């Protein structure tokens with residue numbers, strides 16, 4: 001019999017109630033904290049308190065710690081047995097499982113509800129993707145968020161093996177001949193709902209910085225190569241990057257110009273079969289470790305997009321931002337870099353349409369990851385306000401807290417429903433129809449979602465109080481989301497600019513004879 005399966009009566013437990021001999025019970029499990037008390041991060045005295053030592057400390061424990069504390073091996077081994085006739089109720093999470101907390105999952109994944117958009121195949125795909133992210137990505141995400149290092153090659157290799165890297169770019173010819181998630185979905189059947197599942201599952205297990213660090217640069221920077229690169233460039237760069245052997249970043253924004261793409265100053269001057277590129281780029285996601293840069297350049301006849309390989313004259317240095325350096329945010333300098341003319345993406349001078357055609361997908365992707373993060377914040381807030389006791393009652397007994405939860409839930413549901421409607425349209429439309437009909441709505445959607453996210457971050461911070469201000473502990477997700485939700489409002493197009501784009505697109509389509 002292992003010591004953990006030993007059973008103790010409440011009478012016996014009660015005798016271990018003092019310094020030098022202290023046991024506590026948490027969720028029917030008996031812990032011997034005698035030696036640990038002096039190392040306890042919350043100090044020894046709280047454990048010797050009359051209401052704790054030798055007693056059931058479940059409620060006080062869950063008011064102060066996340067369940068994951070008990071699952072860490074160094075603490076799990078403090079358990080010496082269970083209470084006679086009692087069994088644990090708070091179960092450890094199982095990789096791949098769905099949350100049972102109301103609104104913890106989108107409607108289509110909630111038991112007893114229906115959806116017009118998702119099929120059995122989407123559900124099968126979602127199960128496999130969640131299990132993969134829970135087991136492979138989640139532990140890595142926690143490590144990288146803390147140490148700021150880039151995602152390990154081991155995890156990148158696993159992402160490549162399942163073709164998750166390729167699938168994050170959406171449906172298309174780059175999926176042809178690939179086995180997707182062990183063959184669950186055929187390349188020709190893979191649609192934007194499948195892709196959205198990947199963004200949501202990634203966001204569920206990752207901080208905002210890890211979402212970007214997990215090769216977001218490639219997701220936004222490779223499409224111009226896919227759609228406008230020469231066959232030779234396609235063959236080489238697409239194979240190298242989708243197999244996780246090389247990394248790629250989109251290098252458009254500069255300290256001189258962000259959303260105002262036409263104001264860029266990086267120049268490319270023709271010299272025989274080469275471009276000579278000189279200039280700087282700022283806020284380049286994955287730039288610190290990228291091997292290729294899909295770069296916006298000023299050329300004699302306008303704006304041109306050129307793929308630049310890391311080599312002589314290319315330098316990158318990390319930029320310290322509000323989120324973890326796992327994202328690899330870089331300042332990039334090009335100093336008279338010689339680039340073959342064959343690396344030009346699209347026509348010389350026609351770079352604006354190359355870049356614009358890429359934006360819709362990028363913005364839609366940010367919407368998907370933001371909604372999943374907001375949903376996690378809602379779930380965390382529901383759990384916390386149920387387990388936190390104040391003035392002798394759970395936080396949920398306060399009408400002001402319930403009112404906050406109401407608006408948080410409504411926001412995330414509104415975001416989800418609009419996002420799914422647009423995703424459905426994307427599935428029905430050709431690429432050019434999407435560019436014509438969805439650029440405006442996606443701009444408005446992104447503005448709505450990033451604003452909703454920041455309001456939800458504010459509300460959750462009020463619900464969690466001081467705990468939302470610390471990087472570790474009960475409110476760690478809220479702290480991280482509160483600190484980083486602003487990234488969604490800036491990256492892929494500033495919130496206000498996108499709102500304006502949506503309205504301008506609508507105004508262009510106003511019937512000339514429309515009158516009140």
Ligand code: HEM
Nearest residue numbers: 024031041042046047052057060061064065066069075473
């Ligand atoms: C198996 C038993 C326990 C373990 C392994 C444990 C472990 C920890 C850890 C790791 C922390 C740091 C904060 C965190 O990571 O969440 C902490 C903080 C704390 N613990 Fe415990 N603890 C245990 C039992 C208790 C009990 C029974 C009490 C009773 C009052 C208690 C009171 C506290 C307090 C007051 C803090 C500081 C919380 C804060 O800074 O917000 N702990 N404990």
